[in-house]
Amino acid sequence: xxxxxxxxxxxxxxxxxxxxxxxxxxxxxxxxxxxxxxxxxxxxxxxxxxxxxxxxxxxxxxxxxxxxxxxxxxxxxxxxxxxxxxxxxxxxxxxxxxxxxxxxxxxxxxxxxxxxxxxxxxxxxxxxxxxxxxxxxxxxxxxxxxxxxxxxxxxxxxxxxxxxxxxxxxxxxxxxxxxxxxxxxxxx
Amino acid sequence: xxxxxxxxxxxxxxxxxxxxxxxxxxxxxxxxxxxxxxxxxxxxxxxxxxxxxxxxxxxxxxxxxxxxxxxxxxxxxxxxxxxxxxxxxxxxxxxxxxxxxxxxxxxxxxxxxxxxxxxxxxxxxxxxxxxxxxxxxxxxxxxxxxxx
Ligand SMILES: [Cu+2]
Numbered sequence: 001x002x003x004x005x006x007x008x009x010x011x012x013x014x015x016x017x018x019x020x021x022x023x024x025x026x027x028x029x030x031x032x033x034x035x036x037x038x039x040x041x042x043x044x045x046x047x048x049x050x051x052x053x054x055x056x057x058x059x060x061x062x063x064x065x066x067x068x069x070x071x072x073x074x075x076x077x078x079x080x081x082x083x084x085x086x087x088x089x090x091x092x093x094x095x096x097x098x099x100x101x102x103x104x105x106x107x108x109x110x111x112x113x114x115x116x117x118x119x120x121x122x123x124x125x126x127x128x129x130x131x132x133x134x135x136x137x138x139x140x141x142x143x144x145x146x147x148x149x150x151x152x153x154x155x156x157x158x159x160x161x162x163x164x165x166x167x168x169x170x171x172x173x174x175x176x177x178x179x180x181x182x183x184x185x186x187x188x
Numbered sequence: 189x190x191x192x193x194x195x196x197x198x199x200x201x202x203x204x205x206x207x208x209x210x211x212x213x214x215x216x217x218x219x220x221x222x223x224x225x226x227x228x229x230x231x232x233x234x235x236x237x238x239x240x241x242x243x244x245x246x247x248x249x250x251x252x253x254x255x256x257x258x259x260x261x262x263x264x265x266x267x268x269x270x271x272x273x274x275x276x277x278x279x280x281x282x283x284x285x286x287x288x289x290x291x292x293x294x295x296x297x298x299x300x301x302x303x304x305x306x307x308x309x310x311x312x313x314x315x316x317x318x319x320x321x322x323x324x325x326x327x328x329x330x331x332x333x334x335x336x
Contacts, residue, residue: 064228065229066221066229066230067221067260067272067290068291070231074331108226111226112224112227113224115224116224140267142269142271151272152271174291
């Protein structure tokens with residue numbers, strides 16, 4: 001017990017050094033991202049600055065897409081669950097931005113997203129607003145009219161944003177769940 | 189009758205009817221990706237095996253839960269953008285298999301009249317060029333193993 005006063009500063013030093021080393025080595029992407037305001041699934045205005053203070057996993061899609069989009073949603077949900085198990089989910093926010101505002105209204109997103117059980121914020125808006133955000137993130141989407149329905153040609157990256165809203169990493173739609181979990185943790 | 193029982197009966201009936209009659213196209217590892225109940229569409233996957241001695245062409249697909257069912261392909265352009273395109277025909281050479289998988293060729297169920305839940309099963313029939321049908325029972329699953 002008498003040794004404690006000597007050990008304490010050492011422990012503190014180690015702790016400080018340890019915390020310093022936690023700094024993520026993911027580079028800040030200065031080409032992509034930026035401030036935006038859209039409408040969330042509750043019909044309220046939602047600005048990108050509201051994501052500050054949390055690490056966010058941002059991705060685009062549309063709910064009428066049955067193949068790649070629900071697969072990405074399911075995978076993001078798995079990332080979220082792993083972070084939940086680690087007790088860190090409250091510091092991470094998944095965000096889904098639709099590029100089909102015509103069909104993906106706030107009401108529809110509010111009914112659609114909770115099924116994935118990942119506390120996903122759904123964002124919609126006017127087509128012009130969404131085009132602007134898509135441009136900021138380098139997302140391409142083209143509406144294809146096919147028969148009585150329409151589909152989209154689209155890029156399908158997933159974006160990891162740090163707690164200041166800066167893009168730190170991009171992943172393909174078939175990303176490795178553990179990679180995103182590890183990267184997200186490195187930003188906490 | 190509970191839906192699960194009905195589905196099981198349906199599955200049994202379909203198996204009893206479909207398997208012996210149309211042996212040249214078999215369907216293995218079928219599954220449908222579970223989607224939220226408000227989803228208007230869902231996708232299906234399977235491996236289609238032509239066990240016969242002649243090429244088989246799938247000319248259409250149908251199921252009772254969807255108003256419109258199609259075979260889709262996914263094309264990636266030079267910029268990495270992906271789009272789904274309607275496959276009007278799918279030819280499977282004799283003795284070969286075609287895989288329908290996420291992010292690849294898939295079944296697209298549109299205008300769903302009812303959204304089956306995880307654990308439910310759905311019968312889907314492939315219409316073949318000879319006028320025959322090859323049907324299979326697709327279980328609804330949350331995700332495949334490949335989804336991690
Ligand atoms: Cu499709």
